[in-house]
Amino acid sequence: MADRTASADTETPCGCKIGRVTEGYGLVDLDDDLVAYWTGDGDEQRSTRELATYVNQRILEEALTNADIPPKEGEIENTYRLLTDDDVSSGTRVQTRNELQRDGVPVEQVESDFVSHQTVYNHLTGCLEASVETPSDEERLERSEEKLGALQNRTAAVTTDTVDRLERKDILDIGEFTVNVSVTVTCEDCFREYTVRDLLENRSCDCQKENVGGE
Numbered sequence: 001m002a003d004r005t006a007s008a009d010t011e012t013p014c015g016c017k018i019g020r021v022t023e024g025y026g027l028v029d030l031d032d033d034l035v036a037y038w039t040g041d042g043d044e045q046r047s048t049r050e051l052a053t054y055v056n057q058r059i060l061e062e063a064l065t066n067a068d069i070p071p072k073e074g075e076i077e078n079t080y081r082l083l084t085d086d087d088v089s090s091g092t093r094v095q096t097r098n099e100l101q102r103d104g105v106p107v108e109q110v111e112s113d114f115v116s117h118q119t120v121y122n123h124l125t126g127c128l129e130a131s132v133e134t135p136s137d138e139e140r141l142e143r144s145e146e147k148l149g150a151l152q153n154r155t156a157a158v159t160t161d162t163v164d165r166l167e168r169k170d171i172l173d174i175g176e177f178t179v180n181v182s183v184t185v186t187c188e189d190c191f192r193e194y195t196v197r198d199l200l201e202n203r204s205c206d207c208q209k210e211n212v213g214g215e
C-alpha cells in the first residue's frame, strides 16, 4: 500500500498551498474531485468548508499510509476530528498528537499542511478557474423531478420484486399485478393534497395564491 509509483503527471501544479500539498502527498485526482464536488457535478454541491475538510483528510490519510499505518474504516475522520474539532479537550488532542508522533507520523508537518476553506476557494477560482454556475429555478425543478422520479421507479421495482418473491413462495396470492407509486404532499394550511409532480408543476399551493392580496 505504501508502494507508490511516481505518477507521470504532465500538468504543472499551481504555486499555491494546495498545489504544493497535492504534489507533496501525491494526491492524484484531487483537483478533479474538488471541482466536481464544488460545482455539484452529479452529486450534491459541497461548500469550500467541507472541501477543506476533504483535502485535509486526504492529507492525513496519506501521512498515515506513508507511516505504514493503513488507516482503518472511519479512522481518518475520527483522527481528524480529534486534531481539529473545537469540542475536543486539549488533553485528548495532545494524546492524539503524541500517539501519531510515536507511530512515525510527522504531526506538526501534517497540521501545518492542512488548508483553510479560503485557500480552497482561492485555488478553485484562481488556479483552476472553476466557477459554480447557479442553476436556474427551472433547472432545479427539472433536477428535482428527475431525482424523485428515479426514487419512485426504484420503490416500484423493489415492491414488484418483493411481491413476486412472496408469491413464488406461496406466502402471498395475487394475479398479474402492477405497482403504482405516487407520493403526495399535503399543505397543512388548507389540507389540499397534491401529487409531488403536480406540486412541482404548479409551484404553489392554491391557498398560497388565494392569500396574495389579503382577505
Ligand SMILES: [Zn+2]
Pocket (backbone or CB within 6 Å): 014, 015, 016, 017, 018, 019, 122, 123, 127, 128
Ligand atoms: Zn492552487
Ligand SMILES: [Zn+2]
Pocket (backbone or CB within 6 Å): 187, 188, 189, 190, 191, 192, 205, 206, 207, 208
Ligand atoms: Zn394550501
